[in-house]
Amino acid sequence: MNLRRYFIMGSQNCDRKPENILEEAAKAGITAFQFREKGERSLSGHEKLKLGRRLRDICEHYNITFFVNDDIDLVEPLGADGIHVGQGDIRLEKVRGMFPDKIVGLSVANQTEVDNSPIQLADYLGAGSIFATPSKADAQQAVGPEWIRTLKRQYPDMPVVGIGGITTSNAASVIDAGADGVAVISAITKADNIKRAVKNF
Ligand SMILES: Cc1ncc(COP(=O)(O)OP(=O)(O)O)c(N)n1
Numbered sequence: 001m002n003l004r005r006y007f008i009m010g011s012q013n014c015d016r017k018p019e020n021i022l023e024e025a026a027k028a029g030i031t032a033f034q035f036r037e038k039g040e041r042s043l044s045g046h047e048k049l050k051l052g053r054r055l056r057d058i059c060e061h062y063n064i065t066f067f068v069n070d071d072i073d074l075v076e077p078l079g080a081d082g083i084h085v086g087q088g089d090i091r092l093e094k095v096r097g098m099f100p101d102k103i104v105g106l107s108v109a110n111q112t113e114v115d116n117s118p119i120q121l122a123d124y125l126g127a128g129s130i131f132a133t134p135s136k137a138d139a140q141q142a143v144g145p146e147w148i149r150t151l152k153r154q155y156p157d158m159p160v161v162g163i164g165g166i167t168t169s170n171a172a173s174v175i176d177a178g179a180d181g182v183a184v185i186s187a188i189t190k191a192d193n194i195k196r197a198v199k200n201f
């Protein structure tokens with residue numbers, strides 16, 4: 001599992017064909033991808049499944065770890081490598097029980113969430129929002145890279161990715177704080193030059 005350059009995207013994040021954006025990012029060197037088809041202008045039902053299949057095929061071709069966001073019903077149909085869940089989603093214990101062999105990620109935004117979560121059941125943590133994000137209306141208040149340090153002090157062996165408002169300009173501060181990777185939406189979907197953006201991470 002390589003979470004160093006973790007790209008997250010759904011069609012609602014894209015001004016052009018999602019397949020083309022993912023393919024450019026894949027060629028440029030992302031290491032993990034999360035299919036997050038969610039919120040305003042997002043697809044549902046069969047259209048969501050069909051897009052997921054096309055994006056999964058691109059990841060398979062470029063050997064990129066493929067995650068589904070939230071939706072347990074898509075994990076098997078898409079042949080996903082893993083699933084990412086947050087505090088308001090299906091409980092981690094249940095996800096782990098359903099998918100003992102998949103990679104499971106959990107979001108943690110503050111110490112209370114950590115204290116109330118079975119952290120050891122997760123394979124990695126998504127820590128954020130690190131900075132203010134334009135991509136998630138219900139994101140919690142930005143906590144800064146210090147949150148990564150706090151998590152790594154408690155769980156030195158648990159992979160942690162920073163998420164929320166991460167750009168090529170501030171990613172180094174997230175990695176310097178001990179993160180194993182950076183998870184981004186807009187820094188890639190909105191980039192003038194995706195190849196350059198991915199390489200700069
Ligand atoms: C890698 C990663 N980290 C955090 C999140 C956020 O998950 P969640 O809190 O469940 O919010 P939604 O993405 O479902 O809106 C994530 N998706 N990925």
Ligand SMILES: Cc1nc(C(=O)O)sc1CCOP(=O)(O)O
Nearest residue numbers: 128129133135164165184185186
């Ligand atoms: C999906 C997601 N989760 C977050 C969290 O804080 O848990 S922030 C976020 C959106 C990240 O998008 P961008 O890279 O454009 O800021």
Ligand SMILES: [Mg+2]
Nearest residue numbers: 070085086089
């Ligand atoms: Mg979620």
